Amino acid sequence: MAPHPNEFDQHRIERALARxxxxxxxxxxxxxxAGGYKVESPCCSRNVDTEGDVIDIALIQYDAAERLWCLSRKNHKAGEWLLVNVFGTLHELLAVLTEDASRKFWQ
Structure with a gap:
């Protein structure tokens, strides 16, 4: 597996976000x-940033030692990343991120 970040996985993430x-x-x-990818987007709901500026959505990191993908969300009030879950594959992680049923990421 290529070290992270790499263009191949970055494009996979971009394609998944389109869906x-x-x-x-x-x-x-x-x-x-370092070690992964950050997803950022304009804040269209204005819940986090009333001006609609770009905010952090998710942090995706690969733990090479454990061979796991880690997905974190941003606690905007505290200004820190919170681990949501770990996954065996990037595909599994992206399914959770793109669905976001509980609005942890796309607030």
């Missing part, structure tokens, strides 16, 4: 981060 359920009318961006 997301919530806030389909904004264009999220996937940014390479």
């Amino acid at each position: 997301r359920v919530r806030y389909r009318y904004v264009a999220p961006r996937v940014v390479a981060e």
Whole structure:
């Protein structure tokens, strides 16, 4: 497996986000981060940022030692990332992120 971040997985994440359920009318961006990827997007609901500026949505990191994908959401009030769950595959992680049934990510 290629080290992270890498262009292949970044494109997989971008393609999956295009199929997301919530806030389909904004264009999220996937940014390479040490050990993974950060998803950011304009705040269209204005719940987090009343000006509609770009906010952090999710942090996706790969733990090479454990061979697991970690998905975190941003606690915007505290300014910190909170681990939501770990997954065996990127595909499983992206299914949770794009569905976001409990609105943990797309607030």
